[in-house]
Amino acid sequence: MSSSCKENGFLGELIITEPIGVDHELEYVEVNIPIAIERLKKKALYIKSKKDGALIKGQVLNNQNILLESNLVRCLFPISIQANETKEYDIVIEKNEKTVTDLLMKGMGLNIIVENEFYKADLTARKSSKNIKLGPGQITSVSLKKYNGIKLERPDIKMHWAPSFQKKSEDYKTMAHLEEFDSVHIEKGPYLISVYRSGKVKGYEEIQLEGEYKFYAGKPYFGFSSKMTIVDSLTVTMLRNDEMTMDKFFTHAIYPLESGKVKCVPLYDKPPLISHQSIKELRKQPIAANAKWFGFYNDSINYGFGSIRIQFDYKNINGGLAPMINAQTKISYSYNEGRYWDRRFVDSGELRIPKGSEYFEENVYTIFDSNNENPAMEIDKLHKKLANPVVVKYIPVNE
Known part of the structure; x- marks a missing residue:
């Protein structure tokens, strides 16, 4: 050419x-x-x-x-x-x-609200019941427009609560506790709004954090990728990512098994519920840390909210694997009948993590319709699309 x-x-x-x-x-x-x-x-x-x-x-x-x-x-x-x-x-x-879409952003700096036709995501700051500042830039709540504006949230903490970590005898901290940033970049356009932050949480300077949200026009989902890089060796009693914590909005958890079948588990015990159906039983048969997707759904309103795991990588600077103990995806109880899920690299005990270790994830968080005959149909279909993207070939002008 x-x-x-x-x-x-x-x-x-x-x-x-x-x-x-x-x-x-x-x-x-x-x-x-x-x-x-x-x-x-x-x-x-x-x-x-x-x-x-x-x-x-x-x-x-x-x-x-x-x-x-x-x-x-x-x-x-x-x-x-x-x-x-x-x-x-x-x-x-x-x-x-000029290009006009359904994607909008309101607010200043990291104190913003992003919305499209499917949801409204609130990233503004919040104070906990203990008067602890939880910074802006991390999701506080997600309102579902199709379902009468139901707001997924917890009353005094962030809904999206990861990455997170804890040392022995120290307070549990998350990316929402990040106050001083090495870098902040907000990208605003008609198709994509992205919010990137990096830095270290006070008291956990051994962990370099990076996180980025991606909100799209015309899509019922948003993306989040994060990386924890261990810049100085430390010992932790907890290390997690992909954590979503919510009030009593859902009735069941749902996830795929390695066999290809889908498992549904009640989130709340109701007599005469058989004990092996309870989420307590998952302690004996935990959900895989790299399960390809995971979600909660409501069997009467027929909506769900889930995480599609696009990438999951844990390594060190030498190409080996970063350490983990009993890694799994876990459903947990919270006060006032709240429920949450997370991916745990350290579920119990203490773990010494050497300098140079990295823990990376990329997830897509999606709203999906569910039905009682096949509640996983939509989220499984979306996973298939995202795991097998269209093939793009660019031929430069000089070829």
């Missing part, structure tokens, strides 16, 4: 293929495009359908400093694609037109 094509606004081609025979009404694809940021003044990146010429505007995700240093733009495009279909686009520069 000649350099004149590049100057005229053509930047390459995009070929997208659906790999597993599932329709995608709305899918987001990310593409790294080499381009000087100066070329996007008053203009924007689009993909142009080779079939009908339709233009789809992208959202540039990189912050300004990265763009200036790298001349590499990471751009997000919304598409739709049918089962086993292949679509071809040209990547072009066109006039920047």
Whole structure:
């Protein structure tokens, strides 16, 4: 391709293929495009359908400093694609037109509320009953718009409560206790709002924390990825992530077994309930730490909220595994009949964690419809899509 094509606004081609025979009404694809940021003044990146010429505007995700240093733009495009279909686009520069979606953000700094047509996520600060400050930037509650605005929360703590950790004879701390940040970056656009934070919790300076939320337009879910890096060796009595704690909104827990079957467990004991059906019995047969998804659902209102585990990695700087004790996904009781789930790297005892260990996760938290015949149908279908994303091939202009 000649350099004149590049100057005229053509930047390459995009070929997208659906790999597993599932329709995608709305899918987001990310593409790294080499381009000087100066070329996007008053203009924007689009993909142009080779079939009908339709233009789809992208959202540039990189912050300004990265763009200036790298001349590499990471751009997000919304598409739709049918089962086993292949679509071809040209990547072009066109006039920047305003894009309106259902994704909104209100507030200042990290004290924000993000919403789309499915939910309202509150990330504002909160004080606990013990007058302990729980900082902004971590989810306090999630309101479900389809279900009369039911607000998933706990009365005086954060709903999303992880990563979390504890030393012997010390207070239990979480990422919500982070007060001083090494880095904060909020990205706001029509398709994606992201909130990134990093730093160390006072008293736990041995643990470097990173966490990022991703909220999408038109999707009933949001993403969260986190990493705990041990910068100085320490001994802990607890180490967790993927923790969601809620009041009495749900009746059952649900999760897949290695056999492919789905297990449903009542969250509340009601006579004449058989004892082996209770969540207490899970102490004898714990849920796998790397279960591909996990959730709670309500069998009368027929809604659910769950975690789809996209990535789960624990390692050290030498490529070996970071230590764990009795790792599992666990359902626990809380006061006023609250229930919560978490992934535990240390469930009991003490664990010495050497410097250089890392614990990483990437999850998608989703609202889903449930029915009593097959309550897992929607969350299992979403897991299949997220675990098998569309295949994206970018062909630069000079190839």
